[in-house]
Amino acid sequence: MALKSTLRDRRRLQTSREIQRAALSLALSQGYEGLTTEMIAAEAGISQRTFFNYFLNKEAAIIGETVSFDEETVAWFRESSGPLVPDLLQALRRLLCSSDLDRGMSQLIDRLLNKAPELVPIFYGSLKRLSDQLSDLVVLRLGQDARADADLLAEAISHALADTFRIWANDDAMSPDSIVDVTTARLLVLRGFLDQL
């Protein structure tokens, strides 16, 4: 079950990114209002029908594909006996390492979210998917009874991470490796607030 990279898989990934690039660049130049799936398909050099083979809807094309923890990371996390939260951050480090980050794309997304704020809720809806994965990890260690607590922690971490992504996207000097470090700093800020309770 190793990761086999066939021609088909490579093309699929490439087409998927090309569609997202087309969607983002058109949304930025022409505005998200009035952007149609036909325009995106034309810009990406595919048919409208094929567009819908790749993405369930227009928003999904803007957001792009969701990353996932690989099995090794999940296994490592479950077996680790270190403290929970630092281990979660370590898992995130692995995730960011395996998924090759594209700063240019992140920059486009950030600019689009500034230009078309109506997309922000959609983006946060999609962030929920990452949060769910984090929550699943926590439950692996603490058990299903801790699901509610796990959700809460996962939300905080995923939002701190999303926050960090915007910083990283706009700072060419910032290394991808330091993303999780900055995320940790953001979480410490949050803890500072909660110390008021």
Added chain:
Amino acid sequence: MALKSTLRDRRRLQTSREIQRAALSLALSQGYEGLTTEMIAAEAGISQRTFFNYFLNKEAAIIGETVSFDEETVAWFRESSGPLVPDLLQALRRLLCSSDLDRGMSQLIDRLLNKAPELVPIFYGSLKRLSDQLSDLVVLRLGQDARADADLLAEAISHALADTFRIWANDDAMSPDSIVDVTTARLLVLRGFLDQL
């Protein structure tokens, strides 16, 4: 600029709630898949066109209207010299007090989210609106420079609150007044996790 309750306003609110009730009950009985705006309109006793006069889209009808802080609360918060986070929670208390909560409706939403998990991201996208309001409050006190920190805190609080709502919806013995108390307890759990850093 007091709150005048004309016949028009009352009817509007009533129709809006009737539409949401129709949408929720149909989604629960027939399934969200295959639920059309025409069905909702028919069940609510209005035309499809009128449905779209009340809600921007089908999802918005399910979620219902978003609550807002009233001007007095905003003014009170800005002038208060108490610690930030407890004041935020106090503002939430006022918000929940003024918006008359409907446990039955919240219960329906909770059941629907369990039955149709594809709606969860949409719900979280809408929760962002409340979060934005909280963030605006924080910025009133700390200034625009603290926007990023404000967002982070607001996200944590709003998710803790959403969490509490689900508990409240399913526990008839729980008083609406205690919602913010439970939310505070949830935030303390979160702080406990973050103490691992």
Added chain:
DNA sequence: CACAACTATGCATTCTGTGCAATGTTTGCT
């Protein structure tokens, strides 16, 4: 009452999203 502001609705239209069937491409197997 008279007039402005708002509401409901029908109709036409554009866009989204899905199912299906036909045709072509890639893969794995012998």
Added chain:
DNA sequence: AGCAAACATTGCACAGAATGCATAGTTGTG
């Protein structure tokens, strides 16, 4: 290489979502 299964692309048809516009009715106000 040759073959069959799996997968990808596309066109077409169609149901549903959402908007603009015109019209007729209702409510608020002086």
